Amino acid sequence: MTPPGMRADARRNRERVLAAAEAVFGEHGATASTEEVARRAGVGIGTVFRHFPTKQALYEAIVVRRLSRLVEEAPLDADDPAEAFRSFFARIVDESAAKKAFADTMAVLGIDVKKSAPDVGEEIRRALGVLLERAQAAGAIRSDVTQAEVFVLLAGACMAADRTADAALRKRSLAVLFDGLAAR
Amino acid sequence: MTPPGMRADARRNRERVLAAAEAVFGEHGATASTEEVARRAGVGIGTVFRHFPTKQALYEAIVVRRLSRLVEEAPLDADDPAEAFRSFFARIVDESAAKKAFADTMAVLGIDVKKSAPDVGEEIRRALGVLLERAQAAGAIRSDVTQAEVFVLLAGACMAADRTADAALRKRSLAVLFDGLAAR
């Protein structure tokens, strides 16, 4: 991920910028300013822009990071497929509630399809697809829904979670959604 | 709504601005520029700002308008309570799909509660509450959900719809959601 031919200070600063960006965008969403990120990282703005040519690129970098982490930890071959699907879904929704930038991402990924970083997007869609299929095969999820509907519901849940402060309420709403997905 | 002591041209321009704002914000969301609204309305920017002191005020004005229209047309005493609830819910989601500005509104109204124009917000919440209660009394909707969960689900559906171009997909996803709300 980080080219090894990079000077030590450069590598260190790149890491700092990414961490700061994750925090700042997580708190204020994509409208947060690049200057705020630089300040939080303890570097000059010039440094931020050397590592990431545009604000958009920086934003995408942290999104890719989070998605990669999610995909890595997806319980693709857990013993209980129904629980695996539900927990993966719920985990993404939780992430959206905690980090503003994430809900948008899920929305765009799920629906627009394009977006840069198509690889990670494809991976997460595949992971969800696998979990869905397994849960359907196990008879836990109705067989007439496809990945497409699941993604729309996921995106909606993420965006709603992003703005719902009450965690218990979030959980109850999600439970209703899962009931809709459950096999009769 | 429009003070009668207003000169004829002022009243006419106010209407034009509102119509243009509805179109422009509907297409591009709240980030659309005020200048674009003025251009579309065929008036100078000064005129826009005389009628609405800030961009925010203009935005809120069109939101209030739409909400009022929705509340007016809510089928509060329809014969079929289940269908009434569903159609009202679906209608709001459809509106969100058509008009970008609307999904945000629903999200904010449903969850943050404050927001200016609290009256209309309150009205729409009440309308949904009535429809929900009636559908529950009729045994069509599970009795353990409250207005709060319904609003979270509604807000999520609105935001997802806002970004889902495929109308059929939108409809199928909504159907899954309704199944979750249905009484067993």
Added chain:
DNA sequence: GACAATACGGAGTGTGCACTCCGCTTGTCA
């Protein structure tokens, strides 16, 4: 330790946009 090569900081630049101000126009009313 010297000397490139690489990276850093942050003042400066350009742009877009909300909002203001004022000379001109139009509607109203006697």
Added chain:
DNA sequence: TGACAAGCGGAGTGCACACTCCGTATTGTC
């Protein structure tokens, strides 16, 4: 129909913010 208040247009202002540039500092190498 004349006078004047109410309203209009749009150039101008200030500000926020993405992005650039270059003199200075740090790193790696022989």
